[in-house]
Amino acid sequence: xxxxxxxxxxxxxxxxxxxxxxxxxxxxxxxxxxxxxxxxxxxxxxxxxxxxxxxxxxxxxxxxxxxxxxxxxxxxxxxxxxxxxxxxxxxxxxxxxxxxxxxxxxxxxxxxxxxxxxxxxxxxxxxxxxxxxxxxxxxxxxxxxxxxxxxxxxxxxxxxxxxxxxxxxxxxxxxxxxxxxxxxxxxxxxxxxxxxxxxxxxxxxxxxxxx
Numbered sequence: 001x002x003x004x005x006x007x008x009x010x011x012x013x014x015x016x017x018x019x020x021x022x023x024x025x026x027x028x029x030x031x032x033x034x035x036x037x038x039x040x041x042x043x044x045x046x047x048x049x050x051x052x053x054x055x056x057x058x059x060x061x062x063x064x065x066x067x068x069x070x071x072x073x074x075x076x077x078x079x080x081x082x083x084x085x086x087x088x089x090x091x092x093x094x095x096x097x098x099x100x101x102x103x104x105x106x107x108x109x110x111x112x113x114x115x116x117x118x119x120x121x122x123x124x125x126x127x128x129x130x131x132x133x134x135x136x137x138x139x140x141x142x143x144x145x146x147x148x149x150x151x152x153x154x155x156x157x158x159x160x161x162x163x164x165x166x167x168x169x170x171x172x173x174x175x176x177x178x179x180x181x182x183x184x185x186x187x188x189x190x191x192x193x194x195x196x197x198x199x200x201x202x203x204x205x206x207x208x209x210x211x
Contacts, residue, residue, distance in 0.1 A: 010031070013035035068173065069100075087126060089101075
């Protein structure tokens with residue numbers, strides 16, 4: 001499947017929102033909206049090709065290690081949630097996508113992930129899944145025809161068929177990501193404790209925070 005034109009579309013859309021990209025904002029919906037607008041002025045076949053490319057990438061990223069990472073980042077991850085997480089990942093551009101699919105633990109080094117961990121934000125972009133769909137509707141005033149694309153997902157790796165709430169196992173497999181989110185959780189606990197102490201009587205002892 002030829003994905004180069006689709007990746008160029010994403011890069012062009014990201015370039016239109018340089019401030020959002022530079023700020024490591026977790027809200028990347030504007031990138032998806034712009035990608036749809038750019039695509040909508042292209043020929044119908046280019047839109048259909050973009051749809052096929054998008055879902056080829058969704059299939060390529062349908063992997064258990066990435067699902068585990070999404071579960072940790074978003075505090076749980078359903079089937080739909082994993083689709084939306086991969087949509088978010090696609091909007092980060094080709095370099096990040098390929099890096100993360102190969103090694104999901106590298107998510108811990110991305111500024112946007114670190115920002116999301118610090119403020120408890122989820123990373124997802126359902127809007128990414130509609131880039132070509134919305135472009136086609138804008139061009140033709142109708143829904144994309146049935147059979148315009150197909151989705152083929154690989155079998156999930158059974159070596160990752162364990163409870164993602166098992167933090168010992170998650171730490172063994174995704175050490176950097178678990179460390180990032182453990183630190184973020186501890187910071188939240190400290191903030192909550194500080195708020196509680198501000199209302200406590202003078203001299204009240206603070207309880208220690210155990211990571």
